[in-house]
Amino acid sequence: xxxTALQVYHLARRSVLRQARxxxxxxxPVIFPLALLAVNSGGLQPATSIPGFPADRFVAFALAIPFxxxxxxxxxxxxxxxARDIQTGFLSRLSLTPVRGIALVLGQLAGVGFVxxxxxxxxVAVAYAVGVHPRAGAAGVVVLLGLAxxxxxxxxxxxxxxxxxxxxGESVQGxxxxxxxFLIISSMNFPRNLIEVGWFRWLATANPVSYLIEGLxxxxxxxWNGEALALAFTISAALITIALAACGLALRTRMxxx
Amino acid sequence: MSAARNGIEVEGLVREFKDVxxxxxxxxxxxxxxxYGFLGPNGAGKSTTVHMLTTLLPxxxxxxxxxxxxxxKDGPEVRRAIxxxxxxxxxxxxxxxxxxMRLQTALHGIPRHExxxxxxxxxxxxxxxxxxxxxxxxxxxxxxxxxxxxxxLVHHPRILFLDEPTTGLxxxxxxxxxxxxxxxxxxxxxxxxxxxxxxxxxxxLADRVGIIxxxxxxxxxxxxxxxxxxxxxxxxxxxxxxEQRDRVADILRRFGELVQVSPDSVAVRxxxxxxxxxxxxxxxxxxxxxxxxxxxxxPSLDDVxxxxxxxxxxxxxxxxxxxxxxxxR
Numbered sequence: 001x002x003x004t005a006l007q008v009y010h011l012a013r014r015s016v017l018r019q020a021r022x023x024x025x026x027x028x029p030v031i032f033p034l035a036l037l038a039v040n041s042g043g044l045q046p047a048t049s050i051p052g053f054p055a056d057r058f059v060a061f062a063l064a065i066p067f068x069x070x071x072x073x074x075x076x077x078x079x080x081x082x083a084r085d086i087q088t089g090f091l092s093r094l095s096l097t098p099v100r101g102i103a104l105v106l107g108q109l110a111g112v113g114f115v116x117x118x119x120x121x122x123x124v125a126v127a128y129a130v131g132v133h134p135r136a137g138a139a140g141v142v143v144l145l146g147l148a149x150x151x152x153x154x155x156x157x158x159x160x161x162x163x164x165x166x167x168x169g170e171s172v173q174g175x176x177x178x179x180x181x182f183l184i185i186s187s188m189n190f191p192r193n194l195i196e197v198g199w200f201r202w203l204a205t206a207n208p209v210s211y212l213i214e215g216l217x218x219x220x221x222x223x224w225n226g227e228a229l230a231l232a233f234t235i236s237a238a239l240i241t242i243a244l245a246a247c248g249l250a251l252r253t254r255m256x257x258x
Numbered sequence: 259m260s261a262a263r264n265g266i267e268v269e270g271l272v273r274e275f276k277d278v279x280x281x282x283x284x285x286x287x288x289x290x291x292x293x294y295g296f297l298g299p300n301g302a303g304k305s306t307t308v309h310m311l312t313t314l315l316p317x318x319x320x321x322x323x324x325x326x327x328x329x330x331k332d333g334p335e336v337r338r339a340i341x342x343x344x345x346x347x348x349x350x351x352x353x354x355x356x357x358x359m360r361l362q363t364a365l366h367g368i369p370r371h372e373x374x375x376x377x378x379x380x381x382x383x384x385x386x387x388x389x390x391x392x393x394x395x396x397x398x399x400x401x402x403x404x405x406x407x408x409x410x411l412v413h414h415p416r417i418l419f420l421d422e423p424t425t426g427l428x429x430x431x432x433x434x435x436x437x438x439x440x441x442x443x444x445x446x447x448x449x450x451x452x453x454x455x456x457x458x459x460x461x462x463l464a465d466r467v468g469i470i471x472x473x474x475x476x477x478x479x480x481x482x483x484x485x486x487x488x489x490x491x492x493x494x495x496x497x498x499x500x501e502q503r504d505r506v507a508d509i510l511r512r513f514g515e516l517v518q519v520s521p522d523s524v525a526v527r528x529x530x531x532x533x534x535x536x537x538x539x540x541x542x543x544x545x546x547x548x549x550x551x552x553x554x555x556x557p558s559l560d561d562v563x564x565x566x567x568x569x570x571x572x573x574x575x576x577x578x579x580x581x582x583x584x585x586x587r
Contacts (some may be wrong), residue, residue: 003367006367007364007365009366010360010361010364010365011361014350014353014357014361017352018352018353021352022352085350088346088349089346089348090349090350092314092348093344093348093409094343096337096342097362098338098366099365206329208521216377255317256314256316257313257314257337
């Protein structure tokens with residue numbers, strides 16, 4: 001194992017231990033999105049009778065939403081954990097070791113991946129329990145988990161960037177409403193082609209979050225939709241790349257060492 | 259590499275934060291194996307100096323070498339040579355002592371087969387073996403400080419920076435930490451740069467002391483030399499009859515300058531040191547003035563601080579605490 005890989009491994013181990021030892025960090029991102037899914041599915045089921053609606057059951061259509069909400073929680077958890085390290089001086093301790101900045105960021109994101117995996121497995125299990133069987137089959141479930149983890153890591157990297165840039169947990173938490181707005185103005189609750197209000201449809205079309213949701217959704221209600229998946233994976237990859245690059249820049253200031 | 263392989267050399271070191279000159283051109287030298295006490299009130303520039311010497315903060319001007327390496331040009335080499343326990347034990351409350359050791363040894367690149375052994379050895383040395391698997395959030399302040407020290411030692415540093423290591427500790431924990439720091443210097447030859455706002459700590463631990471105030475070093479030397487430099491003891495006398503205070507004061511005035519110590523007593527800073535004590539007792543006896551209590555106060559580092567800055571260390575801390583904090587960067 002190279003030195004950097006070893007550093008990533010040990011920092012990832014710490015990050016996973018931290019998440020595992022804070023049950024609220026794991027339970028809340030699982031429970032709240034599922035509760036919202038239950039409420040939405042119950043209240044919006046009649047929407048499935050609109051001509052052209054792509055699913056018979058709203059719960060199948062909406063299953064992608066918990067994955068996105070889970071990703072938002074990942075942003076908060078990853079960012080506030082790192083902000084706490086900055087505020088307590090733990091980052092300075094790490095700075096005095098030969099640790100590389102990228103190892104620090106990737107290690108932190110490993111915790112995000114850990115929670116995202118648990119979330120995704122629970123969501124899929126709940127889907128099966130309520131009779132929603134992803135159309136893409138077992139292989140599709142694997143891809144669904146992979147995409148969900150990629151999305152969570154992308155959002156988590158945004159949280160890590162915010163923590164590095166500002167150094168405070170409060171600023172990281174300030175991201176939540178902003179990201180929530182992106183979620184609301186997406187195709188979260190309705191397919192874009194059925195949105196009749198022009199400005200909302202335009203916003204949902206311009207909003208990259210719509211394509212992440214549609215990629216996840218396609219595996220559940222359509223089967224294999226190459227275009228939707230390609231868009232979702234491309235946007236996830238772009239989000240991860242841009243956020244990691246921004247983290248790298250922020251680290252230069254935050255982890256000042258001569 | 260300079261001759262001072264395990265030492266510290268600082269010349270004209272400056273650090274500015276916007277309008278504030280936190281460290282204002284300090285010079286100092288710490289010899290290998292020495293414990294150097296950097297004494298000063300809160301906000302005097304102690305921690306800023308430590309951050310520069312440990313490579314965490316680039317200096318605005320000046321030059322410093324640590325273990326023979328330039329802190330600006332040779333950051334990685336400096337970090338390999340030093341260990342540091344910075345102000346406030348920076349620990350993860352969710353990890354155990356052993357988890358911290360495992361992380362720190364791994365990040366320092368200690369070979370896998372040595373990591374557990376090194377971690378246990380240090381936990382044993384700082385008396386945390388029984389608590390090794392407990393999460394740090396259950397540790398007392400003293401235990402956290404001891405873990406912090408152990409973490410700073412995992413890679414066998416030649417120079418150790420301790421930034422106010424005993425602030426907030428009870429006397430027992432403080433003594434335990436002092437014992438370990440003294441042992442490190444004496445038995446392992448580790449050079450120790452210790453910042454403190456406690457006079458007693460500098461007095462007990464340090465081979466030499468630098469006193470910093472408003473970013474300047476105002477005095478430097480061994481505690482004994484510094485005290486000797488201003489070194490006149492004070493004799494404090496409480497007469498049996500409080501009505502006789504003025505007569506006692508008239509007698510004491512012959513031996514030096516009167517100083518205010520407490521309302522019930524009269525005190526004099528002796529012009530000729532301890533030698534005046536016998537003469538004072540004889541003079542009081544000759545005047546038939548019975549004494550309820552007599553104390554000889556040796557000069558302290560606080561007297562040195564007072565002499566050099568015109569303020570007591572405690573008063574300086576209160577004054578600086580009232581000023582706004584400088585921006586971190």
